[in-house]
Amino acid sequence: MSRLGHMGARLYRGEVGYDFVGKRKIWYAVSILITITAIVGLAVRGLNMGIEFQGGAVFTTPKTSVSASDAEHTASTVSGHDAIVQELGTGGLRIQISGVDTAKSDQIKAELSKELGVKSDDINADLVGPSWGEQIANKAWTGLAVFMVLVVIYLAIAFEWRMAIAALIALIHDITITVGVYALVGFEVTPGTVIGLLTILGYSLYDTVVVFDSLKEQSKDLTKQTRWTYSEVANRSINSTLVRSINTTVVALLPVAGLLFIGGGVLGAGMLNDISLSLFVGLAAGAYSSIFIATPLVADLKEREPQMKALKKRVLAKRAAAARDAETARVRTPQDGEPDDGLDDAGPDDDDGAAPAVVGPRGQRTQPSSRGRGRGRPSGKRR
Incomplete structure (x- = not known):
């Protein structure tokens, strides 16, 4: 088994893992910064619309x-x-x-x-004529709106409404970043660009649905146990599907990168640039959002439920009790190979093997009997 496969197996079994959900504030901040940059670039530079839209x-x-x-x-x-x-x-x-x-x-x-x-x-x-491009743009917006509505309905039925909301936010995140990159780079927006944008929606949802499916399976009857909180189960779901998400994303990005850098950059194929750039940025943004945005958002929304709050409280209380018991056992029980220092019975002034202090009146001191006492001595009886 390869090193990556071995690491994937350990991630799947939960032997190792990274705390994606616990550090979600960092990922939220990074996403907000990138999104703001994309919006500013779109507002300042605007999109370079092709003749299909301008005439x-x-x-x-x-x-x-x-x-x-x-x-x-x-x-x-x-x-x-x-x-x-x-x-x-x-x-x-x-x-x-x-x-x-x-x-x-x-x-x-x-x-x-x-x-x-x-x-x-x-x-x-x-x-x-510009009317043809306007028709394309209107149909693209209509298709995008219908797609998002259908996605929300499907995810709400197949999983739950919180996952549907998180997936919708991740989609908007991916589209905003892709459009912002187009504005910053200055690539021409053509019908190929529209095709690429609509295509990345499915790729963006793919990894997200895979993680959601794992989370749904692992969170069954979650409130009946006191070992894991919902955020921890969500984090285990991300780690168990992490290598799979990375592999599918890399495999999808390689041919797209070939279209973008070789077909578009070296051969000068303009239409390939339009499609491949949107696909490349959208695939990368979709993989990022499924791991760092969608699932942490679901965990945030679920942790607000009363039953999940109660579960978290029970889990933390149980761990605190277990930590106290372990600390008590560590103090009272000597380690293997170490002498018993008598900490349980001896007072603070007892050291060097001294006998423990006696509380109360001192009784008679009892000497241990000796088997050889009196041996060889006269009995004291007269003959």
Whole structure:
């Protein structure tokens, strides 16, 4: 068995573990800080919306020797708007310009034909109206709202309403961080971005539901015992599924990282950037929230119940009594290999093996009889 597998087995059996729930205030503070940073970045920088949402034109050229930077300068100068140019695998260019109408599109097409040295008829121009992007955005928001409502209903039925609330907060946490990263990085928001955002919702819930299922099993008849509190059982559930969560997250992140850093960064595939960035950030945020946010939130909500408060009080009282009994036994019982120092009977002034002090009038001192006393002495009788 590998070292990671051995550690996972020990975590599952509860032999080792980390106190995730006990240190939940630290994780809450980290999440609040990251969320505030994402919101500030979104408010200050805003999202770089693609032409699908703003409207504009997309020009696709055949193979040309003109570089992408020169084509970008030409397109920006002619249109008066910022242009985004991407190199295609065929050697051609894909030029996106926002806020362009039909008349302006024909002018830009003619100028690009001169600068790139290609025929005007070989340049494909597609116009995108802003209404299409607005429809996509509205449908995405509708799908997101319906998804969250269905998730809350399902989790409330399958588990309980506290877990549903915690999962919903974790989802909002993940989406906020992902959108904030998009604003800070400046990646263009396209329909691929929307697809990625909707996809991460399922991944975000996966690890959370796994931990919740373990917590549900381990917390059955919890109030009938006095060994564990609900927070401790929740912490055991996180530790027992920790290696599984790490493995599934790493396996999911590896291909997404390949799309983001190799497909998008090296090959320059723009659509891959849009999808992979949202997936990469969302997967990482989802794994974090399922361990550090969702389950500690459930423990906080459950510990407010009267029966869980009473359980915690009984558990702590039992542990305090056991600690007192252990301390008493340690004082009264000598350790193995150590002489009995007589602490239970001797007074504070007794040392060096001295006899204990006698309280009250002193009686006669009794000498031990000797077997050899009087042997060899005359009996004193006269013959």
